[in-house]
Structures are given as C-alpha cells and as structure tokens.
Amino acid sequence: MFKKVLIANRGEIALRIMRACRDLGIKTVSVYSEADRAAKHVRLSDESVCIGPAAAKDSYLNISRIVTAAEVSGADAIHPGYGFLSENAEFARIVEEHGITFIGPSPQIIDIMGDKGRAKACIKNAGVPVVPGDNTATRSLSDVLRAAKVCGYPAIIKAVAGGGGRGMAVVQSEEEVRTAFPVLQKEAMRAFGSDDVIVEKFIENPRHIELQFVADKHGNAVCLWERECSLQRRNQKVFEEAPSSALTEKEREKIVKTTTSALKKIGYTNVGTVEYLYKNKEFYFIEMNTRLQVEHPVTEMITGVDIVRTQLMVASGYHLEINQKDLALNGVAFEARINAEKPKTFTPTPGKITAFHAPGGYGVRVDTGVYSGVDISPHYDSMIAKLIVHAPNRKEAILRLKRALSEMVVEGRGVETTIPLFQDLLENKDVIEGDYHINWLENFLKNNS
Ligand code: ADP
Numbered sequence: 001m002f003k004k005v006l007i008a009n010r011g012e013i014a015l016r017i018m019r020a021c022r023d024l025g026i027k028t029v030s031v032y033s034e035a036d037r038a039a040k041h042v043r044l045s046d047e048s049v050c051i052g053p054a055a056a057k058d059s060y061l062n063i064s065r066i067v068t069a070a071e072v073s074g075a076d077a078i079h080p081g082y083g084f085l086s087e088n089a090e091f092a093r094i095v096e097e098h099g100i101t102f103i104g105p106s107p108q109i110i111d112i113m114g115d116k117g118r119a120k121a122c123i124k125n126a127g128v129p130v131v132p133g134d135n136t137a138t139r140s141l142s143d144v145l146r147a148a149k150v151c152g153y154p155a156i157i158k159a160v161a162g163g164g165g166r167g168m169a170v171v172q173s174e175e176e177v178r179t180a181f182p183v184l185q186k187e188a189m190r191a192f193g194s195d196d197v198i199v200e201k202f203i204e205n206p207r208h209i210e211l212q213f214v215a216d217k218h219g220n221a222v223c224l225w226e227r228e229c230s231l232q233r234r235n236q237k238v239f240e241e242a243p244s245s246a247l248t249e250k251e252r253e254k255i256v257k258t259t260t261s262a263l264k265k266i267g268y269t270n271v272g273t274v275e276y277l278y279k280n281k282e283f284y285f286i287e288m289n290t291r292l293q294v295e296h297p298v299t300e301m302i303t304g305v306d307i308v309r310t311q312l313m314v315a316s317g318y319h320l321e322i323n324q325k326d327l328a329l330n331g332v333a334f335e336a337r338i339n340a341e342k343p344k345t346f347t348p349t350p351g352k353i354t355a356f357h358a359p360g361g362y363g364v365r366v367d368t369g370v371y372s373g374v375d376i377s378p379h380y381d382s383m384i385a386k387l388i389v390h391a392p393n394r395k396e397a398i399l400r401l402k403r404a405l406s407e408m409v410v411e412g413r414g415v416e417t418t419i420p421l422f423q424d425l426l427e428n429k430d431v432i433e434g435d436y437h438i439n440w441l442e443n444f445l446k447n448n449s
Helices: 011-023 040-044 063-073 089-097 107-113 116-125 141-151 174-192 249-266 296-303 307-315 394-407 419-425 429-433 440-447
Strands: 004-007 027-033 047-052 077-079 133-138 155-163 166-171 197-201 207-215 221-233 236-242 270-279 282-289 332-339 351-357 364-368 383-391 409-412
Touching: 004 011, 004 063, 011 027, 011 040, 011 307, 011 364, 011 383, 027 040, 027 063, 047 063, 063 077, 063 089, 077 307, 089 107, 107 116, 107 282, 116 133, 116 155, 116 197, 116 249, 116 282, 133 141, 141 155, 141 174, 141 197, 155 174, 166 174, 174 197, 207 249, 207 307, 221 249, 221 296, 221 440, 236 296, 236 419, 249 270, 270 307, 296 307, 296 332, 296 364, 296 383, 332 394, 383 394, 394 419
Parallel strands: 004 027, 004 077, 027 047
Antiparallel strands: 133 197, 155 166, 155 197, 207 221, 207 270, 221 236, 236 332, 270 282, 332 383, 351 409, 364 383
16 A cells, blocks of 8 residues: 555645545655645645746646655655546656556546547547547548548547547537537647547537446456436536436446446556436447546435545555445435525635634535635636535425525625525436536526526
8 A cells, every 4th residue: 555645736635535545554745836725625634845936837736746746755645536647647657657557547538638629539439429520630621521521410529539528519510510519629738738529410409427436456347336416517517416317227237338448448447437418318429537526425425435545545556445246326416516606696705714613413525725814816716615414315305405594694795605505406307306407507597697
C-alpha cells in the first residue's frame, strides 16, 4: 500500500480523498494556491505545499509544480481527483516517469478516452452500442456536411477534445452546419487546443445514464451499477440519483454485462464511468470518464462500496475484493449539487461565507470543504457542497432530501445557492416520479422564470 499520497486537487474532493487515505493509514500531502491558504484540505492534511497564485493555470493545472511538490514531500502516488489534471494523459505520463504512481488508468487509455471519436471507435469495437455517426475526426466542412446527411438532422457536431458540456453544436439543417461549424471550431481551438470534430445523431430528449466501474491490474472489473444524471443545465449535471428509476432489472443486467466485457477487452484499470444516452429502451455510448466522478457518492450509498478506498487499493496493486455476484443494490440515493450560484440563472455568487450549517441525521451525508468564514473564490468551480441522501426507496429519499435541505444554512454577503431550486424541484410531479430527460430542467427553468 502507498505510504504517502499527494492530492492534486482542492475543495470537497481533496477532503474526500484525504479521508480515504487516512482510513487506510496513508499519509497525505495537499497542494494549494495562494487563494486557498485557509482551505480545509490544507488544514487537515499531514503536509501541504503552496503551488502558486490563485489562477488555476498557475497552480492546480501546473504540472511541474505539482510533480516537484510530490518529489520534495516524498509522495509515492498522486491522486488527481476530478477536473483540473485528472484526465490529462501528459500529466499521468510525467508522474509515472518520475517513479510516482498516478492513481487512475494508464496514460494510453486516458489519451484514447479523451478523444470523443477515438473513444467511440474503441468502445464500439469492444461490442458496446454507440450513438450513430461518423467517429473519424475531421476539420473539413464538406466531411461534416456529408456525415450530418448520413446521420440525418438534427445532428450534433462535437469537438473531439471537448468537455464540461462545452464544444458542441446541435444543427437542424445543412444551412445551420455552415454557420455553426466555423464558430464551434474557433471556440474549440481556444478552449481545448484542437478544432477536430465528429458528427453524430442528435438524440432528442434522452436520459443520461452512466455506469460506474472499478477494475484492478489483474484483469478483474466490477460494475457498481448505474447513476441517472438527466437533470442538467447547459449539458452539466445538477442532480443525480442511483439507481435509475427508468431501468428494469433485465435491462440493467444486460448493459452491465456488455460494458464490463468491453472494459475487460480494452484492459481498463482503476475507476471509470461509461456514459450513455438512453431512449426508447436503447443505450447509446457518448463518452467515458477516466477518473473519479463528482457524483460517485450516490453509488457508494446504494452499494456500500467505498469507491475511493477501492481506487487506492487497486492503484497500489491489490486485487479487487468485490465480486459482481455479491454486489447488492440497496435502496435509493440522491445527490444535490449545492452551488454558490443564483438558483435561476446559475450566475456564480462568490464571496465570504458568514454562516454554514450542514444538515445531518440518518441517511444524510454532506461532502464539502466549506466552513463559516471561508471565502468562495471566483477562480474555481462554484460547487460548495454535495448533499447526499440515502433511503429504502425513492419516496422516502425525496422526503429525506427535503428535510435535509430545510436544515441547511449557507449565508454570506452576496452569496446565493441552488438550495431554493432543489426545494422547488422536489415539489414537481415529474421529479417526484423520476420522469425526466436531459432537457427537462432547462424547460422547467424557462417555464418558471
Ligand atoms: P462532455 O464531455 O462535455 O461532458 P458529453 O459527450 O458527455 O460531453 O455530453 C454532455 C451532455 O450533452 C450529455 O449528457 C447530453 O446531455 C448531451 N449530449 C451529448 N451527445 C448528445 C447526443 N448525441 N444527442 C443528444 N444530447 C447529447
């Protein structure tokens, strides 16, 4: 087992990883920017290293400073968390070249899965159903027009290197391709350093259902069932649940089997999430995330598996301790992302938190790095807490989440949160029944503005 792990992240996820390390008797090194001097992850780690100014590009995204911090502190592994460098194959490669374990899949796999076209081709080859389209990356308008015509309209043009819900354009006609494609290319080049795109069929109003995996270095992989993440705004998740209320046991079993066998074929290791769109009982692969996900706790609640602990163990060479056939699916879990944002427009509201009280009680878990007196920096993501509830069924989980939201207090000058949005959502019939798709929330917000 590792002796000392450097956590190349901040906020709630840095704490989550630190806690798993502590539970395994591993020492932790945190890194922080000048804006995070007073952050909880710095206070609670065994050692900490300042890696630069507030701007992420000068600190949490600075590979050489992070690797140097690991070398100086004698860490034998680096956990990247999510976001920042977590899906950066070059980072993983450099870490390994320094004789330090990167806690994640191999750089080769990260490379393939970081390219939406190559990922789809690889997964399709391994027997998984993918969104129909042309998976060959291109920069040419005529290729895009040809591919869109084959898929049929509406189609979606995606930057192969895109992420975070950005670098995509839905097109209804040839004319729209001609206007949208150059704009998308420019935006993709600026944001992701590549203007290669793929074209695929735009699936109208599907659900977003994803499968959580853990695989060891000895050819074993288990699927920790699915999460439903259909409540999104601007293609980003806002609320997640596990399991999906849309799937029958038979459907679940089938997609789990197909995907597990594909990941074994590919030789995938560590944790990963396979994302699907689901419509009319069909699954369509969209992408694979080669890292720990924000929403991993809902899976932990329904399986009883500590995903980060398992991730640390398989990264250090242990065999998986869990078997697919022994994995029970227990109850229902929800996660509400509490963001420091205006609840209707999602405009970030950074500022000093003057009062913070987390809810508690049976079946309630709060993952956060926030406390009274901390500054929410405009430099980073506006998610300040994850409120997770677990109950025997959906009905009770809804009541529990309502109860927890009513106990939660976040106050600060100018700081608003998404708490009122969740309170509204939990009164809605579609949400109560789990009857939604990826555009449902945007429609709800439009109708309630
Ligand atoms: P990112 O890497 O930016 O997260 P994804 O490919 O995972 O991009 O897509 C993000 C979201 O965009 C999906 O959850 C879904 O809401 C929407 N989306 C992506 N591909 C399609 C498609 N072919 N049809 C309809 N919606 C799509």
